[in-house]
Amino acid sequence: MAFKSILLRFSRECVGEPVISNLVRKHGIEINILRARIHPSEEGRMLAQVNGSEDQISAALEYLSSSGVEIHLPESSFIWREKKCVHCGACAGICPSGAFTLCSETFEVEFDISKCILCELCIEVCYYSAIQSVEDYIETRGVKK
Ligand code: SF4
Ligand code: SF4
Known part of the structure; x- marks a missing residue:
């Protein structure tokens, strides 16, 4: 089984379509929606985790x-x-x-992405804006897939 985080941007044209229910029905993957901003007739965004085999995820x-x-x-x-x-x-x-830890020898923080459960508590406490949500990052940098 594979596990992936996906950030989806829905155009105005497809925001009203049952894309996510079709995705689950047709491809048998599990989807855990972490954040979603969907309004009728506006662009929509969704951050989710998908679970399934590599083949299922690539077909999805x-x-x-x-x-x-x-x-x-x-x-x-x-x-x-x-x-x-x-x-x-x-x-x-x-x-x-324990994804973010403070090293007792160097007094520097270390990050182990494999332990991250995507709760995003770290974004809220970082006073120095050193942690930025992917949505904001993509928005400000115009990063394309
Ligand atoms: S998102 Fe949550 S689990 Fe991941 S590094 Fe931040 S606080 Fe830790
Ligand atoms: S500046 Fe932000 S990212 Fe760096 S240790 Fe502090 S809270 Fe964590």
């Missing part, structure tokens, strides 16, 4: 793409901008999974 992504959904595949739901980080340790103090 093809289906999304053919339905007019723009897909980004972030490694996480946020970007850690190390250059802005002052290693205050606030993220390590709140991180429930």
Whole structure:
């Protein structure tokens, strides 16, 4: 089984279509929606995790793409901008999974993406804006898939 985070952008034309229910029905994947902003007649966004075999996930992504959904595949739901980080340790103090930790030897924070459960508590506590949500990052940088 594979596990992927996906960030989807729905155009105005496809925002009213049952794309996600078709995705689950046709491709048998599990989808865990972490955040969604969908309004009728406006562009929509969704951050989700999908679970399934590699084949199921790649067929699901093809289906999304053919339905007019723009897909980004972030490694996480946020970007850690190390250059802005002052290693205050606030993220390590709140991180429930141990993905952010403070090294007792260097007094610097370390990040292990494999432990991250995408709760995003770290974004809220970072006073220095060193952690930015992927949606904001894509919005400000215009990053394409
Ligand atoms: S809260 Fe922000 S500035 Fe502080 S250690 Fe974490 S990422 Fe760095
Ligand atoms: S999103 Fe949650 S689990 Fe992941 S690093 Fe931030 S606080 Fe830790």
